[in-house]
Amino acid sequence: MNLNKFFCGIFLIFLKMISVNCGYINMSIYYKFPPLHEYDYYERCFYENPSKLSTYCMTDIQVIPNNQSELWRNIEEFNEDNLRHFRHDKMFYGICIEWCENMLKDLSGSEREQLYNGLLPNKKLVDYNDDLYFKEDENRKKYNKIVNQCLNFKFQKQYNLSVTSYIKYCDTNKDKIEFDNLDIAFIIITIILFSLNGLSTLYDLHLKRKRPVHLQTNQYYKEPIKNIRQHVLLAFSVCRNYFRLTKLTYDSTSYNKELRFADCFKFVMMLAVITTHVAQLQISCGFQNTEYIEKFLHQPDKNILINGTGLMQSFFEISGFLIMINFHENISKLKGYKIRSIPLFFKMLFFRYIRLTPLLAYGVFFNSTIFLKLGRGPLWRFAAEREKVFCRRNWWITLFYLQNYVDVEKTCMPQSWYISVDLQAYIVCSFIMILCYKHPHRANLILGTSIFIATIMAAIPELAFDLSGLYFHHAEYFRHFAYFNVDFKKIYVPLHMNLVGHLCGLLTGKVFLYFKSINFKMSDSKLRIFVFYAIIPLTFALILTQEFYYQYKVPSILAALHGSLYRITYGLLFMYFVIGLADKIGWMAVEFCNLSVFRILGRLTYSVLVIQVSILFFMFAEIRTLQYQTDFRLLIYVLGYVVFIYAVAFFITIILELPITALMKVLIGSQKPPKNEVLENENELNQLNSSNKNGDIVL
Structure with a gap:
């Protein structure tokens, strides 16, 4: 106990040491900069004169360089730190056209012409706007000039600077909500979904009422269903799925109970993902004190929260770890049966695909139809219209899990890149696990070689394209959901850059199983306990090495070497930490991670990932x-959003995700294996497909 307290104290001191401000912002100069975001009063613009047509336009702005201006020189100098600072010569404003016209009404024609400085020179952003808001050509022809004149009237008067601009989109007080065939189709499918839930629940209640009075308890919903017909009819029963979701018991023949801390891992990592997305979306939509995020990026301890390399490595490694454990458990049940590798491989992938796709497809359908119609405001189309346009155009990229490689800048449901990586990695991991099973004496060589090849594959793009060794957020790219960030497309989302994490997870599972087979206990040695506690500050120190990229221009060879060593070191630290937690090292942390509530929250991970953005x-x-x-x-x-997101995910899981897994179990269970062939009953292949018996996906 004293050793536990000692290391907790050391860890707190370490956190205090890294909580320093590594940069300085001169606020007296900063507050003279034009604000990055500014929006005229949206409703007032429309309803001051409701009988007249009123127009409100969102506009991208860029300041024209002027070396004669001290303010411009200060902006230019501040922009030099392009990793931690926003581009303060680029703004995003909401302009009420009627107010704009009133501002210019006293100017002569020549004076107004002098105010016009042309369109935005950023061709990439202009082309992106033209492609996304393709219906706005008429508004741009009509209002681009007057908006630019109004902006220059303001900027020249307040800042002695001139700007170029380009309208992104315009709203009017006469806009009407219109439904097309796809919108109607989504509404019909949603009605059918709710009807299935209602009818299945009523049928379940009917069966319950037919039982003797003393057996009409909630225990009925926990009892196994006896035949395929009832499996299908009761798949959408809300009551039955509720008890499936909240079930806290564990299979005594599996490692589920011993590894229940993994559910806490998934929740904590998803909490960090939501925190990052909250910060990113708020930056994209704007807030008053933009210096907050710039100071944030100057502080290493806070920087960890929004830079996701270590976070996503943890996600991938826990996924690989649980895939290995589930595979081992179910292969152990196949003794006495001849394993045919190729059919087994493709059946695993098939069930994995149908396990993931229905909820994701529903999310794509929602975002491409009525999502845009559910909100309104100056920024609503900035967020929602890209989902509608890109989900309708690129739905196939998402549903075939290619969005981490194909058209990344115009992907539908941008957070779903992780699901693509997870499925792609599952394909690779399944092949490697089957290969190891078929050649057990070469399993260590196969796994070690796979990790080495994956490490080299991750290093090659860093050398070829002169990229950073790790992905880290640039302040400016936050404003565009990281779509224009080359590092995001080439380092963060591709499978070959993340495969090391999954393979290290497989290695962790293999070492864990070996230790179990020889009854090895890490907790028997104080030295091993010491190393376990040392892992926490070591991991933070490893993550903090990304600060070098903010401070220095790192040569590509060193960046590639650092990225490779980082991934391998993180994998080894993760392996030791997970095996230590499984061996009950960690004092109160073990008890906390094993709380029953995380069992439920862990099952909601996939739904949360799909719906959160x-x-x-x-x-x-x-x-x-x-x-x-x-x-x-x-x-x-963050805390409020987490509660709300998980509440919605709880609902979505019960009405859609769990019914799909129930039907999938019917499909699996209906295939009865003859002896000496591949065993593919409900328990085995449902687990091989990386879902446990309760249907929660390994993410």
Whole structure:
């Protein structure tokens, strides 16, 4: 106990040491910069004269360089730190056209012409806007010039600077909500879904009422279903799926109970993902004190929260770890049966695909149809219209799990890149696990060689394209959901850059199983306990090495070497930490990680991953005024959003995700294996497909 307290104290001291501000911002100069976001009063613009046509346009702006201006020189100098600072010569404003016309009404024609400085020179952003908001050509022809004149009238008067601009989109007070065939189809499918849930629940209740009175308890919903017909009819029963979701018992023949801390891992990592997305979406939509995020990026301890390399490595490694454990458990049940590798491989992939796709497809359908119609505000189309356009255009990229490689800048449901990586890695991991099973004496060589090849594959793009060794957020790219960030497309989302994590997870599972077979206990040695506690500050120190990329221009050879060593070191630290937790090292942390509530929260991970960004769009893209951000407000936002997102995920899981897994079990269970062939009953292949008996996906 004293050793536990000692290391907890050391860890707290370590956190205090890294909580330093590694940069300085001269606020007296900073507050003279034009604000990055500014929105005219949206509703007031429309309803001051409701009988007249009123137009409100969102506009990209760029300041024209002027070396004679001290303010411009200060902006230019501040922009030099292009990793931690926003481009303060680029703005995003909401302009009420009627107010704009009133501003210019006293100027002569020649004076107005002098104010016009042309369109935005950023061709990539202009082309992106033209492609996304392709119906706005008429508004751009009509209002681009007057908007630019109004902006220059303001900027020349307040800042002695001139700007170029380009309209992104315009709203009017005469806009009407119209439904097309796809919208109607989505509504019909949703009605059918709710009807299935209602009818299945009523049928389940009917069967319950037919039992003797003393047996009409909730225990009925926990009893196994006896035949395929009832499996199908009761698949959508809300009551039965509720008890499936909240079931806390464990299979005594599996490692589930011993590894239940993995559910806590998934929840904590998803909490960090939501925190990152909250910060990113709020930056994209704007807030008053933009210096908050710039100071944030100057502080290493806070930087960890929004730079996701270590976070995503943890996700991938816990996924690989659980895939290995599930595979081993079910292969052990196949003794006495001849394993045919190729059929087994493709059946595993088939069930994995149908396990993932229905919920994702429903999310794509929602975002491409009525999502845009559910909100309104100056920023709503900025968030929601890209989902509608890109989901209708690139739905096939998402549903075939290619969005981490194909058309990344115009992907539908941008957060779903992780699901693509997970499925692609599952294909690779399944092949490797089957190969190891068929050649057990060469299993270590196969796995070690796979990790080495994956490490080299991750290093090659870093050398070839002169990229950073690790992905880290640039302040400016936050404003565009990282779509224009080359590192995001080439380092963060591709499978070959993340495969090391999954393979290290497989290695962790293999070492864990070996230790179990020889009854090896890490907790028997104080030295091993010491190393376990040392892993926590070592991991933080490893993550903090990304600060070098903020401070220095790292040569590509060193960046590639650092990225490779980082991934391998993180994998080894993760392996030791997981095996230590499984061996009950960790004092109160073990008890906390094993709390029953995480069993339920862990099962919601996939639903949360699919729906979270759409919900956050509702939170941030409907704002009318800019808010002032602080650490405490960010904490309150995150906690509130987490509660709401998980509540919605709880509902979605019961009405859609669990019914699909129930039907999938019927499909699996209906295939009765003859002896000496591949065993593919409900328990085995459902687990081989990386889902446990309760249907929660390994993510």
